[in-house]
Amino acid sequence: MIRLVAKRAGIAVVTLWLLVSAVFCLVRFTGDPSTMMEGASDPQYAAALRQRWGLDRPYVVQYGLYLRNLAEGDFGSSFQKGLPVTTLYFQSLPTSLVLGFSAFLISLAVGVPLGIVSALKVNTAWDRVGTAFALTGLSIPNFVVGLVLIILFGVELNWLPVMGAGDGPFDWRHLVLPAFALGWYFSGNMVRVTRSSMLDVLRSDYVRLVRIKGVPEWVVLVKHALVNALIPIVTLAGLNLIIMVNVAVPIEVVFGRPGIGTLLFDGMMNRDFPLVQGVVLMIAIMVLILNLLTDFLYAWLDPRIRVG
């Protein structure tokens, strides 16, 4: 187990280094961020900007400084807000996490039952309804769902507020609509994962054995099939949550929720290049850490992985 942890951690470090290097190269070779700022047509101002961001130095020096700063936990400072990126990121994280978690619960509540029904009634009308629901959820951009919900519940029915986060991240009246708009997309994924893993389990030998022993069908389904079919969903929960926080950018923008997506969007609109780069790197690191933890969790749950 220790060897596995060390090996995976080593790979993760290499991956991280490659990733930050790739971001560095892409940023340097695809365009000059200083030309994106307002007032960059003034050559003196542009030169000052380049000096401030260190873009006037040789690439090797830039790269060294960049790696050193990252190693020290310095992800740069927002040009516009004058605050370190990490501060801004952790300020926005709770709002995004609450949204992501609510959307995750919704996708579980909708997707898992549909997936189970699809698997039990495979190749029937039920199955087709489930699959169609999943495909539709995956096919509509989530900002369109968000806007439709705004028109329906915010403007026409006037039941729920549509802008901002209200009294903090937990204000449910501001949370319901964005969480549903985000959750639908992932419930489509849930239907697919639940359906295929449930089908696998139902065809396995131990379910056949339990059935042969004469256990009532509902006990087979709930105690033996479902519990096992849920393992991939539960182990991937953390990763799903992070992905959810990240694809929530358009949803947060549509509903004006002050989360990470809005932070990224603000940075983009203000051409605040250090902010965007810093937030993207923070996101990448979070995904990497969660990937690593998921690997360990799998290895801990399943001894076969530990050996292999």
Next chain:
Amino acid sequence: MADAVAVDNPPRRRLLPRLTSLPWIPLVFLSLLIVGAVFAPLIAPHRPLDPVAVTAAQCKAAYGQAFDGCYIKDDPPFFIAGSIAKTLLGTDYLGRDIFSRLLYGARISLFVSLVGTTFAGVLGTALGLIAGYMGPIWQQIIMRLTDAWLTLPPLIFAILLSTIRGPGIGNIVIILAVVFWCGYTRLVYAEVLSLRQRDFVLLAEINGVSRFRIMRRHLLPNVLNTVVVYFTLIVGVAIIIESILSFLGVGVPPPEPSWGLMIAQERDGLLEGKWWLVAWPGLAIMILVLSANMLGDWLRVRLDPHFQGP
């Protein structure tokens, strides 16, 4: 495994089951969209970038007086009471015909997503072949890079790149290619690892065929099925990413009629309850992506045994 049985039937009985088992719904929708996009200048009733011309009487009905350069803003579709310009799907905030803009928007969405994912496919397939066949050094370099690339969520990556490059149709194509190559590489690489052990590759090696030629003549044709299936599955994602980038204002620049941009520009009218401003572009995106996904699912079952689910 009903599919395999149908394929093994003698040729005479093959045509009819084949035709009836084709995915007609997505094929019809996709053909309509492609025809609409290609022949947009012929089909579109109005110009996509100019307001719909109105008569003095229509202008008077809308604003109480007639004046030069008059256009009807946010006009509902012809079937809704209160429509003045009587256009098919209504007009947008600058009085432009939404139906015509949708047709021209289909051009942009199809072009950007197809070209972007094709570039990604070419790049990713080439790298996957090299990583799988050219030896451990290439394998380590390319696959570690692929892992790093896969770590970033595509949307976040696209936002980073578009912040640097700014809006533009060409930029989105580049961004899609840069973001999506790694998925192809991973799939092709896994495929090549098993293919290179097979007899036909070993025989070619014994005969002294060059490595480049083996990759091109022996490996590439065998991974193409996987690549095509992945292509159809990723096109839907690419269309959604394009619409999101355009919606956020870093995709297709105005006044070009991109579907995502059309929705973004109508947010004010939307809050006044003018649903049709968002409904049509939203529906267009949904139909396009849904058709692409359904076609991809169908192809996946047909072409690729690896993907064959239960």
